[in-house]
Amino acid sequence: MSKRHVTTTIDGESREFLCEDEQTLLDVLRDVLMKTGTKEGCGTGDCGACSVMLDSRLVCSCLMLAAEAEGRVIETVEGMAEGDRLHPLQQHFLEEAALQCGVCTPGFLVAAQALLARNPDPSEREVRFWLAGNLCRCTGYDKIIRAVLAAAAEMRGADA
């Protein structure tokens, strides 16, 4: 069987790739397009490390076939910064020491960005429940939650 040709937009760039029908979007991002910023922690949708935005909706890229990306718009952690200007979430993750090993960080950043796009002023509880699908084993979540709340506050200030 020949490979499938898929045309899509990833991190603002129009991209084409060839894939097998059974390959997930995560497989293609990492192993075909070599965009390894998006991580695999479980492959079964339980850890959130592979979080990406699909047409502005937060999804696990391990739970989506690459073939389903045809004509869709995908955003990953690699597109969050504008050049060398970090997104406020990225900046606050650094300032609050919200990462230790850092392997869950890309997923958390993408998920948190999706939250703040919908709810610019979330409560601690809302942040915790929104991010419940992102596992972190290093931090106990404390500093991650603080970083998201701090970034939200800064972004609200910037918008005002």
Next chain:
Amino acid sequence: MTQKTRDDQTLKWVGTRPIRPDGVEKVTGRARYGADFARPDMLWAKVLRSPHAHARIRSIDVREALALDGVKAIVTGDDLPEIASEQAFVGEEPTDYRMMSQNVLARGKVGYVGHAIAAVAATTSAVAEEALGLIEVDYEILPHVLDAVSAIAPDAPLVHDDLCDRKGEKKAPSNIANEVEMGHGDPEAAFASADFVIDRSFTTQAVHQGYIEPHACLAEAGPDGQVTIWCSSQGQFMIRGYTAKLLGLDLAQVRVVPAEIGGGFGGKTTVYLEPLAVALSQRSGRPVKMVMSREEVFRATGPASASRIRVKIGATRAGNFVAGEAWLDYEAGAFPGSSVAAGSMTIFAPYAFEHARSHGRDILVNKPKSAAYRAPGAPMAAFAVESVVDDLARQLEIDPIDLRLQNAAQEGVQSSFGPRYKRIGFVETLEAAQAHPHYDAPLKANQGRGVAAGMWFNAGLQSSAAVMVNADGSISVISGNPDIGGSRASLAMMAAEEFGIAYEKVGVRIGDTASVGYNDVTGGSRVTLATGKMVVEASRQVIAQLCERAAKVWDVDVERVQWADGKATVPDDDTIKPLGLAEIATGAGRTGGPIQASASGSVRGVGMSFAVHLCDVEVDPETGKVDVIRYTAFQDAGRAIHPSYVEGQIQGGAVQGIGWALNEAYVFDESGRLENPGFLDYRMPVASDLPMIDAVIIEVANPDHPYGVRGVGEAPIVPPIPAVANAVRAATGVRFSDLPLSPPRVLDALDPAS
């Protein structure tokens, strides 16, 4: 040259919270972890694993698999050299090379479901996967044993037929792989003089370290015999050493390039994939990449031992601990080497006992080989001893922190594991907890508060670091320890402090095994402590050279030169204009060439870190669900170089312990197959399960470290289990002796009628 002492007044960086040097690449997705490497023409390899808990391998037929289009190489146990029995040199749990080799690839028999039998390299992972299905293994299924109690029964099946060395003596083969005993005094006699004796047994289940990054590596063996491995681990030198040993290679032929590591917690202090990837690369002549699935991680790596612990403590009416005795049985898995020795060492360590003894046994069962997990062996021991101390406090009607203060280990006290304590901060940590508003905060119905303490050693071990002055006056530091949680920052801060320059002027790189001196693993809470000490030593050597160069430029006696704030000065002659780091560096070619130094050593005189945790829970009496509603963790960090990362260690350790207490557990079916090999049913805490974890740092300087550092990474996982259990005891009146405190267990205990 004179050296200034490091006190709070002169410190510019230590104790501040700068952004970590590797931060930007980690928030932008550019940092490369174990699975993020690729090479042209690379093959993908997969592992065939045993479906049986215990079986003899009669034969393995790989012919059909080899014939599959795209399959390039297969290795089985027959392809690895036989290794003589020899104790491994690094890592956190004792390991024998012969056993390690058998765990990496089974020889003759399989010891657990998930045990590796063969590995296949193919052009794609799908082809490799398909080939696994074509390998025919003929098994003779053997009776298996799944828990420590059955394993030591007289008629138990033997996990190994020939293991009979214990305490250096030959005995009849059994599943008791090792026995340890330690302590002092005569507890048995002393219990008679106690007014109260509590004697209780506890059990805990196997739990996994739960790092988010699965094991992964890429190996390339050249036709000249040179081997390069890119992988994430807790030690590139450990990977090099073990892989070379298992494959019969010279260390000099193997170079290991450390990837960023996506969590380890002790679980990445051994090899699983790397020897297979190298062997497949040698056979195929192509680079080979291997990445474990999460299911493989659960079935074939880790976990921390399941345990059964009996603790007996006697106390006087006034609350003095008279004697303590403990019996610890830890499951090693299918190969010897649980953390029972460390459990036996730590179980009474926080307290001053006149009579203390612990007896530990390392017990073989047909489950995955246990691996180190953060303060290996200590959390389960603390669960037992701190539950008993809590009950004693209740019985004696003494405040639980007062009771601990009354018996707390301090400087000069004989520890239960041997040496006398040097300066430690247990008393200060207990006092901080007692004085904290959390300790007196009101509770509502169905809520309870628990307190528990714990300690962990700091490993010193071997470390090396190199420090180089660049032509522009910036400093490059090379460390040989993977940065698992911010150690680049703490090393850079100490170097900046030594040189008296800006933190941003220090670059820290983690070197591969060919670019920096040997380092033991990132483990034992040792990197900031021990490797940090080497960075400080190398920096001081470099500063001495800088002073010599300045003396040469000025033509003055080097004894008159002093280094301060990034400059060489001559304090007794103000006509001599100070020379900055950049000026000396730029002119280095004229004063003797490049300026650099490296330091290596076996670091001794390490500290101990003590932790005290306060936990509030709310128990739903109708469902048995336990929610942690407030948590405060106190810990003696000696000196917090970067307080945010110290807090992070404390918070992360606390939450791992909370998970262990409440819901995490390996669940095996009767055939020995793990029923929950995924994050769905292996229930690690998620963000919505938890409150903020308040971390309170106590600083009682370690007298043996230039900045007073104590390793902080492991102690915080020691108190949480008993802190949660004691809180549940306070909320419900029920003492739980078995983990996890899952809703069915709790509800059943609250109302056995159900």
Next chain:
Amino acid sequence: MEYAAPRSLDEAIGLLSQVGVDARPMAGGTDLLVQLRTGTRRPKLLVDLKQIPGLCGIDCGSQGFRIGAAVSGAEIGECLPLREAWPGVVEATELIGSTQIQGRASLGGNLCNASPAADSVPALIAAGAVCTVIGPGGRREVPVEEVVRGPGETTLSEAEIVVDFRLPQPQEGTGDAYQRMIPRTEMDIAIVGAGVSLRLAESGECLACRVALGAVAARPIRVDAAAEALIDRRPDAAALGELAAQASAAADPIDDKRGTRAYRSRVAGVLARRAAEMALRRAGPRRVAGSPAS
């Protein structure tokens, strides 16, 4: 395995009929792709239903609601009229997995995956939802409780597809709720789930009630005996106690890694009562508008 994304129902049914048992329809894929990965299912053809207009979108009319079977949980959560009318159904749907899973998971998939523990199903049963099934034999309306046969198995014939779900506009005095027990706060499969929908008269008497339980039998079950504890009575503590007892008695669960039989039976009663209590609050005369806190 091959993937196909037909644009029409006819095309989808054609593909499914052609390939037969080796074909598998897919909506969000959040269960199916996991089954593919773990080898539990090995279909030769995946038929993606998300491009078919009939399975997408939510219609809110005076007669009630039509929810496309492939609509994601996230979209359902954003539909305020639906949340206003059937908060229990919406909340149960939102409990399916994480935020990420919500971006994909659908009611059709949650039902046809046929797990006894599916969160949305007891709430849909309690609410009296009916689904439209279309296949080679034509179109039929099936109450949700009749779709699941047992673990992983449905009553649908080959090539039949659940197209949408229909819920009426609730009558005055209606309230519904769903409660589930999991060991954590998120990310777990229900150990027990309980959906209750009821209607109160102005007098405070309960006019109608439906109770459904998940994860306590081979499939989600409707428990009429529990509902009858409230019907034509004032829902006081005694009535709610009987509802709980009936729910526990109706439970016929298994012991497994997630919970024991005894635990599930007991907690089934607790959750049925708690769901009924919440439904009663919602059924009160002045229902508070807007979305409740998650």
